[in-house]
Amino acid sequence: MTSSASRNLSRLPLREELRGQEPYGAPQLAVKAMLNVNETTYDVPEDVVDAIAKEVRAAAAVLNRYPDREFSTLRDKLADYLNRDLASEGEPAELTAEHIWAANGSNEIMQHILQAFAGPGRSVLAFPPTYSMYPLYARGTYSEYTPGTRAADFIQTPDDVAAQIREHRPNVVILCSPNNPTGTALTLETVEAAYAAGEDSQTMVVVDEAYGEFRQTGTGSALALLPGRERLIVSRTMSKAFALAGGRLGYLAAAPEVTDAMRLVRLPYHLSAVTQATAVAALDHSSTLMANVERIKAQRDRIVTALEQMGLRPAPSDANFVFFGGLTDEKAAWQHLLDEGILIRDVGIPGHLRVTAGTEEETTEFLASLQRFTSSAT
Numbered sequence: 001m002t003s004s005a006s007r008n009l010s011r012l013p014l015r016e017e018l019r020g021q022e023p024y025g026a027p028q029l030a031v032k033a034m035l036n037v038n039e040t041t042y043d044v045p046e047d048v049v050d051a052i053a054k055e056v057r058a059a060a061a062v063l064n065r066y067p068d069r070e071f072s073t074l075r076d077k078l079a080d081y082l083n084r085d086l087a088s089e090g091e092p093a094e095l096t097a098e099h100i101w102a103a104n105g106s107n108e109i110m111q112h113i114l115q116a117f118a119g120p121g122r123s124v125l126a127f128p129p130t131y132s133m134y135p136l137y138a139r140g141t142y143s144e145y146t147p148g149t150r151a152a153d154f155i156q157t158p159d160d161v162a163a164q165i166r167e168h169r170p171n172v173v174i175l176c177s178p179n180n181p182t183g184t185a186l187t188l189e190t191v192e193a194a195y196a197a198g199e200d201s202q203t204m205v206v207v208d209e210a211y212g213e214f215r216q217t218g219t220g221s222a223l224a225l226l227p228g229r230e231r232l233i234v235s236r237t238m239s240k241a242f243a244l245a246g247g248r249l250g251y252l253a254a255a256p257e258v259t260d261a262m263r264l265v266r267l268p269y270h271l272s273a274v275t276q277a278t279a280v281a282a283l284d285h286s287s288t289l290m291a292n293v294e295r296i297k298a299q300r301d302r303i304v305t306a307l308e309q310m311g312l313r314p315a316p317s318d319a320n321f322v323f324f325g326g327l328t329d330e331k332a333a334w335q336h337l338l339d340e341g342i343l344i345r346d347v348g349i350p351g352h353l354r355v356t357a358g359t360e361e362e363t364t365e366f367l368a369s370l371q372r373f374t375s376s377a378t
């Protein structure tokens with residue numbers, strides 16, 4: 001088979017803006033510790049595997065039919081799940097299926113949002129360093145992408161975000177909280193300020209909470225801000241906390257009018273019956289799956305403390321990963337870890353790397369390997 005690297009795509013009449021571009025893709029290497037794409041590294045618990053298999057088997061019997069286009073059972077369960085999250089913070093829990101939309105990963109959720117609210121002649125604002133797919137969602141939907149700015153410590157303040165929204169007047173602004181790759185979360189005041197600043201330009205404000213379940217106690221979810229804010233969208237995923245990256249299920253909560261807008265752009269039957277069955281079974285076992293979230297948060301906090309002790313500079317993290325600086329040669333550190341079977345992420349920021357918080361054993365291996373590197377490098 002010819003490898004894609006040796007083929008010449010320029011022979012095809014490709015869209016101008018796709019010429020010379022590389023596809024998105026973090027390395028997928030079979031090493032002992034894969035800590036580079038912020039998955040949950042625990043295996044799916046046995047009882048959840050059984051429950052998924054049972055639901056999928058039932059779905060298989062009727063695969064001759066198209067799936068439920070409205071994925072009603074799934075939307076009900078997602079609303080219940082988010083209401084439990086809201087209630088745990090003492091917030092009113094009033095989400096219903098009407099407020100929920102789902103798609104194949106939050107990647108597709110974002111694509112639906114931009115298809116509906118951005119597009120040709122319209123613009124999307126996000127704040128790098130942030131999730132590297134945002135410019136690609138914009139490109140794929142023919143939208144203009146505007147990279148905003150962050151302060152030197154990557155933190156975003158309400159005033160700064162509001163000023164950039166007023167300056168650029170984007171059709172859609174994407175706030176990532178907790179932010180990938182830095183791990184830092186936004187205060188709800190910042191989200192409120194972004195929403196208020198977008199009043200004049202009728203900017204849709206998307207808060208990407210892919211890592212929402214890992215937030216520190218006291219960090220609120222933007223879900224609490226939804227009532228009365230019809231331009232606000234909170235995006236979530238089952239890829240991280242639910243240990244379901246392979247199931248491909250992302251979702252959003254917003255005003256019912258937003259979900260109506262999503263129906264205009266989705267492809268018919270975009271959520272397969274198998275996907276719906278998988279996600280429903282996982283939601284029925286959310287408490288089993290969430291038990292690992294607490295373990296992961298403990299390892300995340302352990303990594304921050306240990307890196308500080310090594311003289312490195314970890315950013316405070318509300319996510320299931322830690323972003324850290326203070327390396328003189330991050331490429332050498334990354335390679336040293338890989339040589340020892342530990343794959344982490346070089347996000348292209350000099351002196352910095354990002355590591356996913358895995359199991360206790362994986363964390364121990366990562367810290368020991370990095371310690372060997374830093375002691376030999378100094």
Ligand code: PMP
Pocket residue numbers: 037038104105106107108131176179180208210236237238239245248249250
């Ligand atoms: N948003 C953020 C911030 C992410 O880091 C990721 C995955 N790395 C996604 C969205 C997409 O996740 P998925 O499509 O698996 O839901």
